Amino acid sequence: MEKIFKTDVLICGAGAAGLTLAIELARRGIAFHLIEKSPAPFGGSRGKGIQPRTLEIFEDLGILEQIAAAGGVYPPMRHYAEGGGYRDEEVIEHAPPTPAEPYPHPLMVPQFMTERIMRERLLGLGHQPEFGCELLSVEQNAQGVIAKVISDTQERTLSARWLVAADGGRSRIRQALDIPFPGKTLGVRAIVADVTLSGLTRDAWHCFHQGDMARQIMLCPLAGTDLFQVQGPVTAQGEIDLTAEGLDALVAERTGRSDIRIRSVSWASAYNMNARLAEQYRVGRILLVGDAAHIHPPTGGQGLNTSVQDAYNLGWKLAAVAGGAPDALLDTYEEERRPVAAAMLGLATHLLEAQKRGDMRRGREVHQLDIGYAGSSLAQEDTGRQRTLLAGDRAPDARVRRAGGESVRLFDLLKGTHWTLFGVEIPAGQIAPLPGVHLHILGAGGDLTDEWGEFNQAYDLVAGEVLLVRPDGYIAAIVTAKNSAFPEEYFAKFLTHQGKH
Template identity: 45%
Template sequence: MNPPGSTDVLIVGAGPTGLMLACELARREVPFRLIDAAPQAWNASRGKGLQPRTLEVLEDLGVVDRILAGGRFDLPLRFYDADGNHHDQKLCEGLEPSSDVPYGSPLLIPQWRVEQILRERLAEWGGQVEYGVALENLVQDATGVTTTVLRSDVPETIHSRWLVACDGGRSTTRRMLGIDFLGETLETHRMFVGDVRASGIDREFWHAWRNQEGVVALAPLPGTDAYQFQASLTPDMPTEPSLALFQQILETRSGRRDIRLIDASWMSYWRANVRMVDRYRVGRAFVAGDAAHVHTPAGGQGMNTGIQDAYNLGWKLAAVIGGANESLLNTYEEERLPVAAAVLGLSNRLMARAVAARHLVPRRGAETFQLDINYRGCSLAQELRHAPSELRAGDRAPDAPGLLRDGQPCRMFDLYRGPHITLLAFGEGWQSIMAEAEARFGNRVKSVVTGDAGWQDSEGHASRNYGIHGDTLLLIRPDGYVGLATSDKAAGPILAYLETCLPRV
């Protein structure tokens, strides 16, 4: 029980990253506070796409149906030539779901809708966002972080065992922690972005026009009557956005007077920042999401990378607060910092391709889907098999349909859903190891053995998707990655791995 004015985790910033982290802690019943300096929830699209891997994360959280209902797959791009003709392009043509990948392409959905759904899920677990609470100061010691915050100009002191900065690219918390934000601002890559309502244009395409001045586009935002307006800037153009300026740009570059912008709920001037931190942790404080990395919007990586930062950190924080070894938290930076560096490189390459082709949106491929992100070579990836399959420790654990659980059909992801570690065994002779693991760690570990009365790989999808040839045990982490793979029926390595990740019962 925390004394008044204290909590286990203070999360600063209630965007997608902070909300995801709060949900991960709430479902594990870890005390936290989630504060945001804004007076109310942000209502702007900003990011507008969720990658297939992020949809898997949100399925584990139990909200993917709500997410899918608020979005749209594969909105085609209609690109207009100067003569008024157009050609249509499917950005993800040919990319369909498969037995191991349930979401075959990105989902178009405004960021504010994602945040709304995460807030609703958080409330179902008893959590909430404290808006209008701004961080003013922080001091660390051996027991935690003491922060001063302002609520309606009234100071309050909060002591937390841990602090996580999720407060965006201009993070106040990051500056207070003394973490450098290395990189550059690309003045040659400037845009206006805004959420507008419009008449005279349909909602079945992402419309884009180009002339000698640059590109302008209107992307319908699913589940709303709004469009996201995007326009590149010429060197002599004013940088203060206005609806009149947006209308002028649209008419000049499209050559059309029949499309009218009615109003704007959000308008912004954007410059490409390509920056990231050189460390994710300072003492008892961490950075995540845009507070740790920002890059060009090409490829739709930003919101997704932040959500997955939180997904990685959340279960580790909860485990350590519950009694696991604190060294587990070192693996957050070890695993996620290289991912941030790779994402920055990818977004830069995609932006360069778009600029070279003078197209606003190049066709996207699986390189942006974040399904191939892996933690091979990191300390929590222990590949112990002498002849590993293509799927190795550190890789994302794939889905598989056609399973039977207590006689009822299910998917592999159904078995993983929840905050537990899964021990997935193929073959016989694993029961004693499973029993020992469950005795030591209780319901934090769930055992799945093919051929047991309770679970069967009835169509063989799991064996094929996991590349199983012979007796194998895979330890699936709470965030859906293979932590350990072995063919040896010795309990020692498996129990030792669990000791690093979980508190005992």
């Protein structure tokens, strides 16, 4: 009789989305198995921009310092003129950190380094991907899924309560489910390659013929490596020579310079830019994350970041349902994340059109700090006050002082798998503690004081108001403490019980 391996969640795809979900489940003690069809980790730089909101997520996941050490800031873009000379332009909007937004600009980290750091974090939690393992077939019923996989020529059967498809833009799982993937091909074919070269300095992102889609070529030094990333549009048809010799000839032709020499190629790809969005993110026990659910043009650095945030949204919900929360909680994943992907598709497409005109500037619109879930069925408000910060919004950072005297950031208080409840000047005992919810009271007699006024500036709460923050750092509810049934009523409605989650 065939032995069937059982787990709670089977994750197909060990890219950034799959790894984020695996880390989220691992730190909550949820059983999972992470498989990847490729025999080895992805070795390219395709998604190299880590946006500020993703940096905040990486802080919570425990990898921010490693990410910051591995990468660096974006250099200025150096535009070379036809007749000689050049001008430098800052394409990334730089702003100082604020108490509410500690990471004001993106970092450049090649994708292969980001995913390596994520695998190391996952290994520290006692798990690792199974590479060279391909999903052959999957069936589902009311209890879960039965998956056939093959690795090292050996077929196995895996049984899981849920299957998460993180298997990329050509997702076989999405196709098997017949989920429509409407959108459009954007009429741009391009190359991206990681190379070693000579003849260029590493203090700038070198750009030739910006806005000319027949001749444009860009060469960007990849932070934390000795590599450059080569990017440029190519003809829509025909084979593209991605060898060192082929890229050397392409660069020489488009730059008009003989001193820039491609010495070696570590990874290269030619691809057609698409903007597509799955019509649904869930079919029964199977859910889509990342590129399996949406694909973007690379402009604006939204793809990898949106994928990470998909998995960050789904992870705590899967864990909660595995622990007894209503299955309907999983429907809020698509409810919250699909509109975000639709907006990101529009933004990336708009930025591509701007790039065609020669405009490479990027500002707050790509930082993903303003993304939220206002209007989500998980968002609750009953204070009756007009405010700028709403349930569903990202929870800002701020400094507060502990009763013991030391200062602490809200992000430190939020870090982890728990929910967090803040009350302002609420009498002791008025809010009952709940399992899995960290309770903090600001004001006289509380454990925190708003000494610098940063909490008030960020949240604008008044005495008697209560703020509930979700495990993924978004505001679940803003209510008055007079609501004596809160937060028990909230958790009874959405999560049944918290347990260890």
